[in-house]
Amino acid sequence: MSRFMKLLPCAVAVSSLFAALPASADECKITVGRVVPISGPLLDMGRETPWVDDNKVNPINAAGGLQVGNRKCRIEYKIYDSKGTMAGSGEAATRAILQDKVDVLMAQGTPDTTNAPSDLCERYQVPCITSDTPIEAWLFGPDGKPKTYKYTFHFFFSVPDLVKNHVGMIKSLPGGFNGNIGYLYPNDPDGTVFASLFDPTFKKEGWNPVDPGRFAQGLPDFSAIINQFKRNKVEVVTGVLAPPDLQNYLQQAAQAGYKPKMYIIDKGTGYPEPMKAIGKNGIDILSVNFWSPAYPGKSKYGGYSGQGLVDAYEKQNPGKMYSPPLAYEDASYDVLFDALQRAGTTDRAKLLEALAKTNLETVVGTLKFNEQHFSVTPLGGAQWREAGGKLVKENVYNAVYPEVRKTGEMRLYQAK
């Protein structure tokens, strides 16, 4: 059992303690079910959950609750572990909705955690706020058609933006690019989707892909792939790799003396813990920046900017570095609180109406849901750096969303 599981009963106990206080005549409370991965393969995405909840909810409850209409409403939350799987998140959402009868559901962290809860919210007509899953992966059903959401609202970056971002980063490579681009796409859902997405785009740019093919996760030996890259004078290597594969590949590339001008690798590179384990050969790797303090916007409930949120987190969790879900979870609470206040009541229909009319500045940018119930958030190009023995994620490319501040200049991969 992870540390967070142990924290869970405390969180519940604290919130029920508040609920047990003598209530005023018009008692009002809102229960929020939080479906997040706190164990399993996606744990890195749920790491900050308990802290965000405390940071956001405790001050409001300490002030007597959130002002909704003429009443003060206490916020109660409970964490449900999605276990990082489709089945686990469905089970967690079912428990929250049917057994604990939560008023609102919030789910974060890849399609495996957001999609089943979204579908269940639609079925049981529960308002739901989701994020941390690319828009298209949430919007499109298995039949390839966009789903119609009535109760669920979603925000994150969109795939066309991601493609534009990566192509733009390659084009702005310092010193130019010879057009030879190597693929590291494993044989998993991410790998196959990325390959089908990027391969035609790169070819359209007139580049020459060097594709060793889809490989199994946990591949023991990369030397054949590395020799293929060397032979074809590959200058840019791109892929989606889980942390152990990324580390194994980087070690073997370093041993073979292979150093391309640039790596653009997603997945393992989004979170600080795996990057710490990889060490100095992870420095200078580019990836999508799906959140950093360089994002514009301020939280309405808390008054802090992204930097303020990160500072508070890192101060209260010494030695830890923030990871992007922190901001999306913070923004999810802001969306809910704002909609509740505008609705002026906890009535579900009114709350849904208010959610649809959201136009709110948050730490992930301004959120405004369209008629398909989603809001596209900005993205940028991140590069890992080291400063004073600490990992730093710099935003080095912002042509797609100039409002995401550049915090550093892109440079070539230079680890030994």
Place this chain on the structure above:
Amino acid sequence: MNEDLYWMFIDVANGLLSGSMLGGYYAVIAIGLALNFGVMRLVNLAHGDWLILAAYLAVAFLSMANVSPFWTLLLVVPVMYVIGYVIQRVMLNRVSVQAAERRGMSASFGLMSPLLVTFGMSIVIGQGLLAVFDSNAMAIRNELSFDAIRLGEDLTVSTLRLIFFGIALLMLALVQFFLHGTHMGRAIRAASDDPEIAALMGMNANKVYAVASGISLATAGVAGVMIGMSRSFQPFDGPTFLLIAFGVVILGGLGSMVGALVGGLILGIVQVLAGTYFGPSAQLVAGYILILFVLAVRPQGLFSR
């Protein structure tokens, strides 16, 4: 044309070289399992998890003392030996084939119950590691993991893997010497060949098995440190290594120490060559096909006693 020829040579040379190095690494992972299998007829399903536990032990030790990771062996190996000895004494000896016979239970109980017990142990170790170390990916940081010995512009040998290869040879030689050249080693083999006669000769089979199990886990300690130095690991990574060890043991033959080395080498070389000529997706598949082939043609393994 010349360049094609050059790359043809590189492909073959790299296949043999990287494959052998990978094979040495596989052999170290498999020695403990081969020993368990060969001596006690015990299929230790927790073998992979013991490796990961050893890797975590090394990390914990390094967080207290900032020394070269190789020094951790001085602590990890004895600790693993003690764990192996105690586990065998208090747990596995009670569920072994011999114990089942003593209690007059059918031999299939003796085969099944250690499987179940070690499977349960595997889960307990994984969960225990998660509780203590969290699920953060860990690695044993070392300067060597990015180093290589350059034989040519496009032909290199990983320094770390070369060291592991040396360790594999050394460990196999030691275990082989122990089994054949020492009193305890002969006792272990006697107990494995005929436990009843060995007992009649005044041998304490339970103690002998405990020593063998301790040595098995001691080699797992070396393997764990080695794994940690070459890649990052998480609490539930054990089964992956169990699978590798099984492959090696099946190829080389149950309980044969030389077989563990040869099995590892064959598996490593076949994987790398398959990856070179049929694309990386063929790498792992080729290994499994080879294992199936050997199982079909020579189920006792290539070097079975």
